[in-house]
Amino acid sequence: MTEQISPEAAATHWARTRRLMWTCLILWAIFSFIIHFFVSALNTVTFIGFPLGFYMAGQGSLIVFVVLIFWYATRQNGIDEEFGLAED
Amino acid sequence: MATQQDAFIANLGRIYGVYVGGFVGFVILMAILEYFGVPFRYILWGYLGLTIAIYAFIGIIARTAMVSEYYVAGRKVPAVYNGMATGADWMSGASFVGMAGTLYVLGYDGLAFVLGWTGGYVLVAVLLAPFLRKFGAYTIPDFLGTRFGGNLPRLLGIIVLFACSFTYVTAQVYASGIIASQFLGIDFNYAVFAGLIGILFCSMLGGMRAVTWTQVAQYIVLIIAYLVPAIWMSYAVTGVPVPQLMYGVVLDDITTMEQAIIAAGDTSLKPHVQPFTNYSPRDFFFLIFCLMVGTASLPHILMRFFTTPTVREARKSVGWSLFFIFLLYFTAPAYAAFAKYNVMSLFVQGESALLAFEAIPDWMYRWGSIEGHSLVVICGEKALSLEAVRAACDAKGFAEGVPFSELNLNKDMIVLSTPEIAGMPWFVVGLVGAGGFAAALSTADGLLLAIANALSHDIYYRMIDPMADSKRRLFVAKVILLVVAICAALLARTKPSDILSMVAWAFSLAGAGLFAPLVLGVWDAKANRAGAVAGIIAGFGLTLFYLIGNVYGFDFTKGTGDEISWWGVASISAGIFGIPAAFVVMFVVSRLTPEPSREMQDMIIRLRVPRGAQIMEQTH
Numbered sequence: 001m002t003e004q005i006s007p008e009a010a011a012t013h014w015a016r017t018r019r020l021m022w023t024c025l026i027l028w029a030i031f032s033f034i035i036h037f038f039v040s041a042l043n044t045v046t047f048i049g050f051p052l053g054f055y056m057a058g059q060g061s062l063i064v065f066v067v068l069i070f071w072y073a074t075r076q077n078g079i080d081e082e083f084g085l086a087e088d
Numbered sequence: 089m090a091t092q093q094d095a096f097i098a099n100l101g102r103i104y105g106v107y108v109g110g111f112v113g114f115v116i117l118m119a120i121l122e123y124f125g126v127p128f129r130y131i132l133w134g135y136l137g138l139t140i141a142i143y144a145f146i147g148i149i150a151r152t153a154m155v156s157e158y159y160v161a162g163r164k165v166p167a168v169y170n171g172m173a174t175g176a177d178w179m180s181g182a183s184f185v186g187m188a189g190t191l192y193v194l195g196y197d198g199l200a201f202v203l204g205w206t207g208g209y210v211l212v213a214v215l216l217a218p219f220l221r222k223f224g225a226y227t228i229p230d231f232l233g234t235r236f237g238g239n240l241p242r243l244l245g246i247i248v249l250f251a252c253s254f255t256y257v258t259a260q261v262y263a264s265g266i267i268a269s270q271f272l273g274i275d276f277n278y279a280v281f282a283g284l285i286g287i288l289f290c291s292m293l294g295g296m297r298a299v300t301w302t303q304v305a306q307y308i309v310l311i312i313a314y315l316v317p318a319i320w321m322s323y324a325v326t327g328v329p330v331p332q333l334m335y336g337v338v339l340d341d342i343t344t345m346e347q348a349i350i351a352a353g354d355t356s357l358k359p360h361v362q363p364f365t366n367y368s369p370r371d372f373f374f375l376i377f378c379l380m381v382g383t384a385s386l387p388h389i390l391m392r393f394f395t396t397p398t399v400r401e402a403r404k405s406v407g408w409s410l411f412f413i414f415l416l417y418f419t420a421p422a423y424a425a426f427a428k429y430n431v432m433s434l435f436v437q438g439e440s441a442l443l444a445f446e447a448i449p450d451w452m453y454r455w456g457s458i459e460g461h462s463l464v465v466i467c468g469e470k471a472l473s474l475e476a477v478r479a480a481c482d483a484k485g486f487a488e489g490v491p492f493s494e495l496n497l498n499k500d501m502i503v504l505s506t507p508e509i510a511g512m513p514w515f516v517v518g519l520v521g522a523g524g525f526a527a528a529l530s531t532a533d534g535l536l537l538a539i540a541n542a543l544s545h546d547i548y549y550r551m552i553d554p555m556a557d558s559k560r561r562l563f564v565a566k567v568i569l570l571v572v573a574i575c576a577a578l579l580a581r582t583k584p585s586d587i588l589s590m591v592a593w594a595f596s597l598a599g600a601g602l603f604a605p606l607v608l609g610v611w612d613a614k615a616n617r618a619g620a621v622a623g624i625i626a627g628f629g630l631t632l633f634y635l636i637g638n639v640y641g642f643d644f645t646k647g648t649g650d651e652i653s654w655w656g657v658a659s660i661s662a663g664i665f666g667i668p669a670a671f672v673v674m675f676v677v678s679r680l681t682p683e684p685s686r687e688m689q690d691m692i693i694r695l696r697v698p699r700g701a702q703i704m705e706q707t708h
Contacts, residue, residue, distance in 0.1 A: 010693050021214050028210040032203060033373055039363045049336030054361050057199035058421040062206050066410050069213045073403035085697040087398050
């Protein structure tokens, strides 16, 4: 394509993209690591028949990861469209 | 030619719908044949023969003479199908065969693998995949070479890729050989070549295009094969065919049985649900971190996201990939729990919580006496026969029977043996074998392409002969693929235990060598060639140094006492040193040396927005 992207639009678009990236990484860190620090405490709670700490590592965090990626894809796509920078 | 392909893409749903129906029909046919008394050996041959024929058929009809089809499947693979292909690409023979077994043995601590091998996809989606797609390279070293300029980053990329992929592909060929030899009842030395032929048919004629459509077919086989026995056990034990929800109840039963076993005096038992009985919390979290970053850096995974039509599809495709991987990984803990429940039930019949010698089930001897492996070990000896077990346990002071903690099942036998242990018919046993075979072949295909493409595209085309026409490039690509595959098979044939255990190194090596240059290449416009080169050398070098030093020491011999250990970090987590080192070194060196040219920085701005043509317009 030949049309130029204005530097201002690109800069704002990138700032928004970066913010979404950090949001995702924080959620990723919480469900990859932080929540599992408390596994013993969580295990005292029973969730649909599971000790909650075990459940989070075996299933809960995985569901969060899948949902997080689809949420990210939708949000990032929204940002691209807002700035007219999505694909045609 | 083009219209024929478009028709294929447009009809994907119908084609694979028919395929699933046909495969399910075949499973039912096998069940019927078994019912009418066809010997089990023929049923097992049927499964392996049919699936190899399907893969070879897809590989042959998807052959190609176009460079972009060969390297990136023409960038036409829809997100959902790329997700399935990535799932098959990712889940190796070891994941299929060994994951549930690892969880059986390690309990909660094994979940580090479940978390580590899924969470990395968040990093892929957010930090890398869309940008790599927009960039438009054919290989990961191609990205490094173009983004940072010059052949040195490209060459370092190839070295890291080779270090993490070659041992891995050898292990896949080995796994396919083991499965083929067990199920076909033929010698391992020949079975390795059965696996090799399956792999070559898929990848050699059609490159990425053929591998993509074969991997989709392989994913379908492997996921059906994994779910059927789990659903079967769940229904048998709890009456509800949803293992992933019902194993909570089973975990509770396991805990009750464990308490009975401990109360009877077997205090060395490690409770299944209790955390940190095998790993310290630090090791557990280091392992998760290294596996996640490694996942996000493995070239054979990242290159799958080069094949989607758009950047938008690339993002969605990562979500689908993880969804399809999740289907297997959230079943594995259930599989492990049901298997453990079945085995443990044998022990809690009486007060003593011992398994009486006469009550030892036949499968323990059958699996225990397989030559060349120690799959079932009772009281420290291979379980060969009643007399052998009794003698071994007598010597350890267990005259009455076997205590639970003296029964050691190899992690690699749990999935393959469970259908038999739980009394499932042969048509399920054969299905599981076909699933494990599909998992090993599909991962081998992806790895083989990653290695061969780096050699043919990056070394031959980019460095040696940039004037080569497309016919010559494809010829070279296919010859290199063949040579790499044969090398891997010949190496696998020697059953190299050291090479096979090095597969665990791949994650730390890939993470330390590639993650920083890929991420900073996109997210830091000031990252330059000197930074990338220094970062790769520092990260990869440090990790390799620790791996060799920790496992072998610098006389390159195990157990001679000169092994190093930094704060007791396990070798599998060696990336914990190299990954941060690569980031710090790359960042600092990039700041101390001249920043990239104006054109390069403009290119990075274009890389960050989906709109517009991809950065690298490939010449053919």
